[in-house]
Amino acid sequence: MTELITPEKIEALFTGADGTYAFARWGRPIAPIVFGVADDTLATVKGALEAVVTLAGHQMAETDPELGSNLMVFFFRDWSELLAVPDLDRMIPDLAALVARLSDVQAQQYRAFCFDDQGGIRAAFVFLRMSGPLAEIPAETLALTQAVQVVLLWGERAFAEVSPLAVLPDSGATILRPEISGVIAAAYDRMMPVAAQDRSHALRLYARLQGPRPGAPT
Structure with missing residues (x-):
């Protein structure tokens, strides 16, 4: 090493x-939810998260007592789809401006974090636009990469x-x-x-x- x-x-x-x-690292168990994928891909994403969380010696949970789900992963084709997600604008400040900026630069992915009073990760949002190069990556590789980058x-x-x-x-x-x-x-x-x-x-x-x-x- x-x-x-x-x-x-x-x-x-x-x-x-x-x-x-x-x-910063997570200060609480990770309770993920994944949007926009079929069941087999959902299992792949959660399996990758579990593998990385186990490696870290951290914990996962079905729900977060404060937020319900504290890790939200979105798969979509166009950034504008995020504007139709209920209440997302309450969790992501200036969502419309962010979507416009990411659309302008043709971004493939984006991550946002929220932190607790100690500075630890309280919640995270992962946005993946599944078109172009990102869509060509095998699901297992993409899931493991995202799990690493959000832990x-x-x-x-x-x-x-x-x-x-x-x-x-x-x-x-x-x-x-x-x-x-x-x-x-x-x-x-x-x-x-x-x-x-x-x-x-x-x-x-x-x-x-x-x-x-x-x-x-x-």
Whole structure:
């Protein structure tokens, strides 16, 4: 693991385009709901979420006592479809302006997060426009990629150049890159904070990659 990642690379994963460091993990069990897919794809998405949440040592739930569902995943063909979703404008500030902006740039995906008083993730929204390149990605790969990107608050360009996934050359199976799975597991260590803005947090994550972690899969 130490040969695959450095403190600087971990820091880059949580550094925004403006140069600020911002990390957050879920502060409550994740209760997902998925819109716009058939049952088989629904099972694939939830299976990927369960796999990543289990890796993190976190929990999933059927419902959130405050919000009902705190992770909402939307699959659609056109951004304008979001304007017809009941009450979505109450959860996403300036929804109409956001939809217009995403439509103008022909965006394929967008994620929005809400946070609790401790800075941990309270809710998340994942929007996937299933046309163009995104529609060509296998469902399993797309689901696992989205699960990784929603389990933590990553920097905007964390996976812009290198995917969090890798393909095994022998079997062709798609897996989560070991260094990324290690960061996720370390981030959910019970001794780590649910949120951080100081770059020293990256050093603490790195330190937890140097040996076995309680509860980590072997």
